[in-house]
Amino acid sequence: MAIDVSKIIHAVMEGSKIRESKGIIPLFGVYLSLFSVNYYNRLSFDFEIKMGQQREAEAKILLIEAAQECGYATFHGIRDSWEWEQVVAPMVENKVDQIFGFVAVAVAFGWGDLAVEEIVAGEKLVLRASDSYEARGYLERYGYAKSEKCYMLQGVTAAFMDLVYGDDYPDGCFAFATQELRCRVKGDSYCEFVARRSSD
């Protein structure tokens, strides 16, 4: 059975309207918040700037790792949740379907129009986005750049593979690493994320 993206988006949108008494959104096994994409973009890109040219590579690694670790824990929680069981699991027949389910949740969260371009089971995942909030935000604030800027999506792409093809949770994080081979901030027409085993 194919993954019905619109069904997952609908479930996330409906669930995100429910608040418990403490003003927290407990959904898909995690505590969700909704906040302006400008906040996340300013935080990431100004962090990179403040780290300066000498520590630019370190800044990128830190931002990607923060996202990968988060993606790993977040989507583990999501996969274990009651909502996943009810909405997504009936559509999942194999490991590849799980990846499609994760991507649908990421789209539902407003991270971009992500789509799976290629999956080689256990080896490689290619995602594309023609409009991620990171690339759009960078272009709006700073214009074109020489290097790719979608750090959150780089980390999350690898995390999807970690969860599905890495060792059992919590030992599988960083089994995969992502390269963003194309990015809109470099003038490409879409951003492309390729996750492969870290040792490759």
Added chain:
Amino acid sequence: MNIFDWQNELNRDGHRVVISGQPMAMHCHHYNINLQKTLEETLGVEGVQLLYRSAEESNYDSLQHLFNQYKKIRSIKSKLEMASLLYQNCGLGIIHFRKVRPSSAYIASTSNHHVTGWLAKHGRRETPGCHFTRGWIAGALEVIYQRPLGFYIVEERQCKMKRDEECIFHVKER
């Protein structure tokens, strides 16, 4: 105050999530707390300042946009109510504007996303850690009192991340 229909304002514009037309992202405590920890550990005071300023600026812009759309919300009281409604409905927590004046304020948060997230991931900390909420408050009050960005300083005197009973914020002019 029921002029602000939250359920209708949270919507989708194609693949984007929007509130009153403004693009939003849903993120969970893992990401928000990871970002905070990364910035605090890597840049120290400068990282804390970046968290604060980013929240201040983005909330300033968001609320400015909302108040421009909801022209009937004019009084300070109803603007404060709308701000705390927004905070709650974005899953950021509960905020009480207990004593607010144009030049100073006393604000409490009985629960919030960052406290819940921090305690779940790292347990108790020794210093106040609601940098996001401090910035958020500064941005909110600057819009509501029509002051420029950076006009207020918000200090957190008590913090639930330290296991205090509430997060208590004091606001004064810079």
